[in-house]
Amino acid sequence: MTLYDDLVSGKEKLSLVGLGYVGMPIAVAFAKKISVIGFDLNAKKIEMYRSGIDPTREVGDEAIRESKVDFTSDETRLREARFHIVAVPTPVNEDHTPDLSPVESASRILGRNLTKGSVVVFESTVYPGVTEDVCVPILEKESGLKCGTDFKIGYSPERINPGDKVHRLETITKIVSGMDEETLDCVAKVYELVVDAGVHRAESIKVAEAAKVIENSQRDINIAFMNELSIIFNKMGIDTKSVLEAAGTKWNFLKFYPGLVGGHCIGVDPYYLTYKAEMLGYHSQIILSGRRINDDMGKYCAENCVKNLIAADKAVKDARVAILGFTFKENCPDTRNTKIIDIVNELKEYGISPVIADSQADAEEARHLYGVEFVDVNSIKNMDAVILAVAHSEFSSLTMDRIDGFFGEGKKVLLDLKGLLNRKEYESAGYRYWRL
Numbered sequence: 511m512t513l514y515d516d517l518v519s520g521k522e523k524l525s526l527v528g529l530g531y532v533g534m535p536i537a538v539a540f541a542k543k544i545s546v547i548g549f550d551l552n553a554k555k556i557e558m559y560r561s562g563i564d565p566t567r568e569v570g571d572e573a574i575r576e577s578k579v580d581f582t583s584d585e586t587r588l589r590e591a592r593f594h595i596v597a598v599p600t601p602v603n604e605d606h607t608p609d610l611s612p613v614e615s616a617s618r619i620l621g622r623n624l625t626k627g628s629v630v631v632f633e634s635t636v637y638p639g640v641t642e643d644v645c646v647p648i649l650e651k652e653s654g655l656k657c658g659t660d661f662k663i664g665y666s667p668e669r670i671n672p673g674d675k676v677h678r679l680e681t682i683t684k685i686v687s688g689m690d691e692e693t694l695d696c697v698a699k700v701y702e703l704v705v706d707a708g709v710h711r712a713e714s715i716k717v718a719e720a721a722k723v724i725e726n727s728q729r730d731i732n733i734a735f736m737n738e739l740s741i742i743f744n745k746m747g748i749d750t751k752s753v754l755e756a757a758g759t760k761w762n763f764l765k766f767y768p769g770l771v772g773g774h775c776i777g778v779d780p781y782y783l784t785y786k787a788e789m790l791g792y793h794s795q796i797i798l799s800g801r802r803i804n805d806d807m808g809k810y811c812a813e814n815c816v817k818n819l820i821a822a823d824k825a826v827k828d829a830r831v832a833i834l835g836f837t838f839k840e841n842c843p844d845t846r847n848t849k850i851i852d853i854v855n856e857l858k859e860y861g862i863s864p865v866i867a868d869s870q871a872d873a874e875e876a877r878h879l880y881g882v883e884f885v886d887v888n889s890i891k892n893m894d895a896v897i898l899a900v901a902h903s904e905f906s907s908l909t910m911d912r913i914d915g916f917f918g919e920g921k922k923v924l925l926d927l928k929g930l931l932n933r934k935e936y937e938s939a940g941y942r943y944w945r946l
Contacts, residue, residue: 621652667722734800808852835900892918
């Protein structure tokens with residue numbers, strides 16, 4: 511009997527280490543087929559899951575209530591499982607170097623509780639080599655076991671898209687890899703239990719690691735190109751969205767749009783790749799220049815808010831500005847690594863303290879990370895400028911009458927960062943309308 515057979519028959523269990531936006535949907539999906547232990551260090555989060563609450567809103571409260579995942583913050587429970595999936599975040603430090611501490615910490619915890627005959631699969635985004643060169647030595651040291659004989663490793667990069675109800679774990683082809691053919695076969699079969707779209711067997715762990723970082727680097731570079739076009743066309747007095755709609759009629763034109771690049775993947779993964787390249791003596795040119803453009807877009811948006819206030823004869827210092835939306839993407843509560851904070855900080859440099867409304871956002875997280883307090887959108891009035899920053903459903907359906915109600919006397923300055931509104935309508939109504 512193989513480990514896969516033992517999992518399917520209920521003889522062995524699968525563990526999920528890290529129950530955030532990535533780990534929790536995986537745990538819930540597997541629990542429909544096999545026995546799952548869901549482990550997270552955060553006891554408060556575990557309590558929420560146990561009481562049927564989904565703080566990530568990725569699968570919803572009902573799915574959590576009905577799920578058979580055995581949620582725990584007791585690391586010794588990991589000893590009951592023989593197939594382990596590690597799905598912890600891999601952020602970057604202030605200086606844009608990879609912060610491997612979460613994945614190293616998870617490896618230590620798992621190592622302390624690793625049993626013979628186990629398979630460990632990492633899902634965290636890393637640069638090529640981290641799984642074998644960083645994680646394996648920790649697992650071996652903590653467990654006293656030998657990789658390759660006592661336990662095996664694999665890598666299967668996460669492709670969870672927070673807030674996306676169409677592209678889910680089940681519907682996105684899953685890249686899988688293993689240290690040898692036997693492990694690869696086991697990892698592939700286990701993931702095939704939950705991924706309807708099937709798996710792609712990468713030829714090595716490093717290939718799978720590299721595939722993950724380039725997926726998001728490609729998106730980052732394309733968005734950076736759009737952002738640069740937006741800067742150029744704004745200087746020319748040309749509407750970028752109209753240009754992209756025209757160019758988009760060509761069959762092979764790639765449909766990307768300008769915007770703020772936040773979150774845990776697109777704005778982070780490229781730095782993992784360039785960091786490894788630097789270690790090998792190669793200084794990235796295209797990837798890092800794209801990163802520089804995208805990292806500066808919050809400042810650029812704030813500057814354009816100020817320029818439009820001046821053009822509308824409004825005093826800049828102490829101007830009343832409202833920002834609608836604070837999360838890193840629409841219809842998702844996550845505020846970590848949001849670029850909206852760059853707009854807030856830059857406006858403060860001009861003596862403007864904006865009010866921020868976001869009913870979708872995790873208010874406690876925003877308070878803790880940024881010292882930001884949200885206001886109710888219904889309390890917003892007498893504004894000099896409004897920045898429509900995130901395309902949450904409730905903001906994308908705002909009518910002109912409703913938006914009118916946000917403003918006070920004088921010219922209305924409206925920054926529509928996501929291009930949600932009809933430019934001509936608002937300009938005809940006397941607005942100073944600006945978008946990327």
